[in-house]
Every structure is written in structure tokens, then in C-alpha cells.
Amino acid sequence: MRSLIDIRELSVEEIDELVKVANDIIDNPAKYSEKCKGKILATLFFEPSTRTRLSFESAMLNLGGNVIGFSDSQNSSASKGESVADTTKIVSGYADIIAMRHPKEGAPLVASMNTDIPVINAGDGGHNHPTQTLTDLLTINREKGGFNNLTIGLCGDLKFGRTVHSLISAMSRYDNIKFILISPDELKIPDYIKKNELEAKNLEYVETTSLEDVIGELDILYMTRVQGERFFNEQDYIRLRDSYILTPKKLEAAKEDLIIMHPLPRVNEISVAVDNDPRACYFKQARYGKFVRMALIMKLLEVE
Amino acid sequence: MIIGQIKDGIVLDHITAGNGMILYNLLGLDNLDCQVALIQNAESVKMGRKDIIKVDRVIDINFDALGYVDPGVTVNIIKDGKLAKRQNIDIPERIENVIKCKNPRCITTVEQELPNIFVLTEKEERVYRCLYCESKAE
Numbered sequence: 001m002r003s004l005i006d007i008r009e010l011s012v013e014e015i016d017e018l019v020k021v022a023n024d025i026i027d028n029p030a031k032y033s034e035k036c037k038g039k040i041l042a043t044l045f046f047e048p049s050t051r052t053r054l055s056f057e058s059a060m061l062n063l064g065g066n067v068i069g070f071s072d073s074q075n076s077s078a079s080k081g082e083s084v085a086d087t088t089k090i091v092s093g094y095a096d097i098i099a100m101r102h103p104k105e106g107a108p109l110v111a112s113m114n115t116d117i118p119v120i121n122a123g124d125g126g127h128n129h130p131t132q133t134l135t136d137l138l139t140i141n142r143e144k145g146g147f148n149n150l151t152i153g154l155c156g157d158l159k160f161g162r163t164v165h166s167l168i169s170a171m172s173r174y175d176n177i178k179f180i181l182i183s184p185d186e187l188k189i190p191d192y193i194k195k196n197e198l199e200a201k202n203l204e205y206v207e208t209t210s211l212e213d214v215i216g217e218l219d220i221l222y223m224t225r226v227q228g229e230r231f232f233n234e235q236d237y238i239r240l241r242d243s244y245i246l247t248p249k250k251l252e253a254a255k256e257d258l259i260i261m262h263p264l265p266r267v268n269e270i271s272v273a274v275d276n277d278p279r280a281c282y283f284k285q286a287r288y289g290k291f292v293r294m295a296l297i298m299k300l301l302e303v304e
Numbered sequence: 305m306i307i308g309q310i311k312d313g314i315v316l317d318h319i320t321a322g323n324g325m326i327l328y329n330l331l332g333l334d335n336l337d338c339q340v341a342l343i344q345n346a347e348s349v350k351m352g353r354k355d356i357i358k359v360d361r362v363i364d365i366n367f368d369a370l371g372y373v374d375p376g377v378t379v380n381i382i383k384d385g386k387l388a389k390r391q392n393i394d395i396p397e398r399i400e401n402v403i404k405c406k407n408p409r410c411i412t413t414v415e416q417e418l419p420n421i422f423v424l425t426e427k428e429e430r431v432y433r434c435l436y437c438e439s440k441a442e
């Protein structure tokens with residue numbers, strides 16, 4: 001049985017197929033309402049993540065399946081010191097597929113190495129979060145009508161922001177993509193991402209510290225949150241947290257058909273006044289997450 | 305300086321000068337009860353200076369550890385005072401339990417039973433990354 005731990009495990013064709021199925025689910029939900037009847041999804045969340053967990057659970061329920069699981073490690077045997085491998089082996093006897101969130105990087109990979117049922121990485125520390133990337137891709141596909149010929153601005157924490165790294169990796173496989181990387185110097189994109197994903201594929205990219213200077217060029221503006229838990233030093237976090245805040249004033253210079261994305265939750269990096277702008281897509285993006293997870297669950301369970 | 309010949313044992317030759325002590329520790333040679341000689345900064349026509357390790361017994365060598373630290377090393381196996389086998393080292397694609405991941409967020413830091421596995425990801429620069437969290441080996 002196949003798992004999904006890292007978005008790079010999916011080929012462009014497989015991503016296109018998932019996006020196609022997700023689009024069909026949005027248009028014809030009734031067709032899919034019993035596709036996973038009799039199947040059980042276990043959501044093993046060793047750290048809380050309301051949105052991701054509810055999105056997975058809602059996805060399985062919409063496919064006619066059932067859901068078991070826990071929503072933080074205090075409610076699981078991990079609090080008694082059980083290993084990820086042992087928890088996975090036990091749960092494999094009760095469920096057909098696992099979605100795992102864990103604060104430690106690599107935990108879902110360990111799970112997948114210890115079970116015969118598919119494991120979906122629902123986020124492991126600051127490492128991978130492939131279903132967020134699939135959500136982003138479905139959003140881009142629906143809102144921009146495809147994946148090619150786009151100038152994508154990535155703004156905020158580009159150093160620790162895993163969703164940004166995965167999105168670059170996924171989008172770099174399409175034609176005529178340009179990236180504009182907007183961040184303070186301390187949170188610039190790591191060199192290995194530049195080297196392996198951008199320079200190795202001869203992609204055009206620009207690094208800047210000014211959102212105002214480049215906002216008019218963008219087809220997509222992907223905002224990110226500067227996350228306190230990624231910092232060891234509280235002072236650095238506080239200093240960088242408010243680096244970029246998107247306001248209606250800054251958006252005056254942006255294209256009419258720009259789309260604004262954000263993996264959510266936001267803190268203050270997008271002003272609430274932007275929410276009513278038709279270019280704001282982040283709440284729609286969160287909704288799309290359910291549909292692409294439905295498509296993924298079906299694919300991994302090999303449901304036609 | 306004269307170090308005697310060995311009858312049955314292993315000679316690790318062509319160790320980059322300075323790596324001898326690292327290999328001595330990594331291969332656990334300090335735990336052996338036979339004679340072990342570590343020669344540092346020996347003269348070498350090919351390398352200028354090199355380190356050499358002689359072990360007065362045929363032991364199992366962790367070739368992954370050797371290849372990870374110093375792929376230029378030559379392993380000579382001596383039997384009855386003669387060279388029985390000479391083996392060059394390849395850069396290993398994957399090393400297991402040679403080094404530990406130092407990323408405090410890696411699953412291996414809390415689950416001590418997991419094998420520490422590193423994979424060669426960038427061959428030219430000899431960069432190894434943790435299988436679990438992809439952190440670069442230091």
C-alpha cells in the first residue's frame with residue numbers, strides 16, 4: 001500500500017489527476033458520497049491542528065467512511081511513552097488508512113515503515129505537509145485556470161515555512177513560472193532550496209525585502225505566518241513577526257486578477273480589512289483542502 | 305619510528321592526515337584488547353602526509369563509517385604476515401548508526417530505538433541528510 005509522506009513522491013501526472021478528481025468532487029459531490037463506505041480513517045494527531053484534522057475527518061465522512069482517532073498526544077498512549085512504530089502497528093488493526101500529525105520531523109515516515117496500510121503525513125514539525133501543498137495547487141488551478149505562466153510572490157517566513165518550500169518544489173515543474181521571494185534577510189529561503197529547486201531547473205527568481213516594490217507584478221501572492229514555535233529566541237520572533245502586513249493600501253498597486261493565498265491560521269500578516277477584497281482566496285483555499293484530501297484518500301485506498 | 309609487522313590483522317592505509325583519530329573512535333578501536341597502532345602524519349609520496357592504523361587482529365570493519373569519513377582509505381587484510389586482500393572504499397549511498405542526527409526536532413531525538421540512517425543526497429559535495437528529517441549531517 002502506498003503512503004504520502006512528501007509531495008515530491010507524486011509525479012506531475014498524479015498531481016494533475018488528483019486535482020482533476022477534486023474538481024469533479026466539487027462539481028458532483030453526490031457521485032462520491034459512498035466511495036469509502038465501510039472504510040475507516042484514523043486521524044492520529046500528536047499535536048493539535050483543528051483545521052487539518054477536521055478537514056481530513058470531513059473528507060472521509062463525505063466519502064461515506066468513518067473516522068477514529070485522537071487530537072493531541074495527551075489523549076493517546078504516546079503520553080505513556082509508546083513509540084510511533086507501536087502506535088501505528090496497533091492502529092493498523094483498527095483502520096484502513098492513517099492521517100498523522102506529529103511535532104517531530106520524520107514521525108509519519110516511521111509510521112509508514114511500520115504498517116501495511118497507507119499513511120498520509122498531515123504535517124511533521126517544520127518538515128513536510130503534502131496535503132497543504134495539494135490544497136494550494138487545487139486553489140491555484142481553480143482560481144487561475146491552470147498551472148503555467150504565473151508569477152508567484154512568496155512573502156514572510158521563507159526560511160522555516162515548509163509550505164513555501166513544498167509549493168516551490170511542486171510549481172517549479174510547470175512551464176513559465178517566475179518566483180518573487182519577499183522576506184526579511186533573516187528569513188530568506190535556504191540556499192539548498194535555491195540550488196536544488198530553482199537554479200537546477202533554470203527558473204527565474206528574484207529575492208527582495210520589499211512587498212510594495214513587486215506587488216504589481218504578481219499573479220499569486222502567497223502570504224505566510226512567522227511561527228513562534230520555529231524560533232529558539234523569543235526576541236528574534238517578536239522582531240520579525242510584524243515584518244510584512246498586507247493591507248488594502250498595499251493592494252492598490254496589485255493586479256485585478258491577483259489571488260491572495262495563505263495556509264492559515266493567520267495572526268496579523270493579513271489585515272482583516274483585506275478579507276472582503278475579491279482577490280482574497282484564503283478561506284476558499286481552506287475549503288478546497290477537504291476536496292483534495294477526499295481525492296487523495298480515494299487514490300491511496302485505490303477506490304475507483 | 306618503527307612499528308612492527310603484523311601477522312594476522314588489518315592495516316588502514318592512506319587515511320587523510322588528521323582523520324586517523326576520528327576513525328579510531330568511530331570504529332570503536334579503543335574497545336579492542338589487541339595491539340592497535342595509530343600513526344599520524346606519516347610521510348607519503350602520494351599524499352604528502354597521511355595517517356595509518358594497524359590492528360593486530362582481523363576484525364569486522366564498518367565500511368560505511370570509513371566511506372563516510374574518508375573514502376580514500378585503503379583496507380589491507382593481512383594473513384600469515386602477507387597481504388591477503390586489498391580493498392578500496394566507495395562513498396556509501398546510505399549509512400546506518402554511524403552518526404546521529406543533531407536536529408532537535410527530529411523523531412530520532414525522542415525515539416532512541418530508531419536506527420540513525422543518513423542518505424547521500426548531493427554526491428558531488430558529499431552531503432548526507434537524515435532519512436527522517438532531511439537535516440544535513442554535520
